[in-house]
Amino acid sequence: MKFKVLLQEKEVDAKLINKRNVRHCYLRIIENNSIQITANKYFSLDEAKDLIKRKEQWILSHLNKKSSKISDDKFFYLGEVFEKKDFEGFDLISFYKSKAALVITPIVNNQAQIMQLFPKNIKYRNNKSRWGSCSYDNTINLNLNLLKFPANVIEYVVIHELAHIKHKNHSKKFWDLVEIYCPEYKKCEKLLKSF
Numbered sequence: 001m002k003f004k005v006l007l008q009e010k011e012v013d014a015k016l017i018n019k020r021n022v023r024h025c026y027l028r029i030i031e032n033n034s035i036q037i038t039a040n041k042y043f044s045l046d047e048a049k050d051l052i053k054r055k056e057q058w059i060l061s062h063l064n065k066k067s068s069k070i071s072d073d074k075f076f077y078l079g080e081v082f083e084k085k086d087f088e089g090f091d092l093i094s095f096y097k098s099k100a101a102l103v104i105t106p107i108v109n110n111q112a113q114i115m116q117l118f119p120k121n122i123k124y125r126n127n128k129s130r131w132g133s134c135s136y137d138n139t140i141n142l143n144l145n146l147l148k149f150p151a152n153v154i155e156y157v158v159i160h161e162l163a164h165i166k167h168k169n170h171s172k173k174f175w176d177l178v179e180i181y182c183p184e185y186k187k188c189e190k191l192l193k194s195f
Helices: 045-054 056-067 092-115 144-148 152-165 172-181 186-195
Strands: 002-007 010-019 026-030 033-042 072-075 082-085 120-123 132-134 139-143
Touching: 002 045, 002 056, 010 045, 010 056, 026 056, 033 045, 045 056, 072 092, 072 144, 092 120, 092 139, 092 144, 092 152, 092 172, 132 152, 139 144, 139 152, 144 152, 152 172, 152 186
Parallel strands: 010 033, 120 139
Antiparallel strands: 002 010, 026 033, 072 082, 132 139
16 A cells, blocks of 8 residues: 655655564665555554654654665765766765865855854865864864765854864853854754765
8 A cells, every 4th residue: 555654844655565474563765765664464554654653763864864875876066966977087085185175165264254263274084984073273174075965064064163163072052152153953964964
């Protein structure tokens, strides 16, 4: 049985498969923005919808993970997908290195001016785990892979690290400061976690 559900303003295709010999209920994320529930023959449509509502956050996070994966012949740049074949002798990290100072440095300089918090230095690295960091001498390190994201997400990471110049922790005062300059920071955090 096919049906549609609305999860945080996102319409998702769902399918309920009732099987006689199934003991438990199984919820799976399928490609193309859809979910599938396999359950026993007594499991109703209302129960399926209730299960989806209870698992809403889990479903959305896994749908985001699927949408953030693309084939090897493509890459993300500023939130858009490009074909590698359109660039001769393409190397992704070299490409991001060539763009970092042109794209991210002006964002840092602009936000530093707005926040009146100035880094000692800006460095770019191909980090595996951190999107950014701020050292005790106020050097800001930013991940080259930030260039995969739209400008507003890069801006959030920059604001986050500049806020560490004033607050070297993740205290309430730190988050209050971040929120002043990026009220939508929670949405940006969610998108960063999906990659």
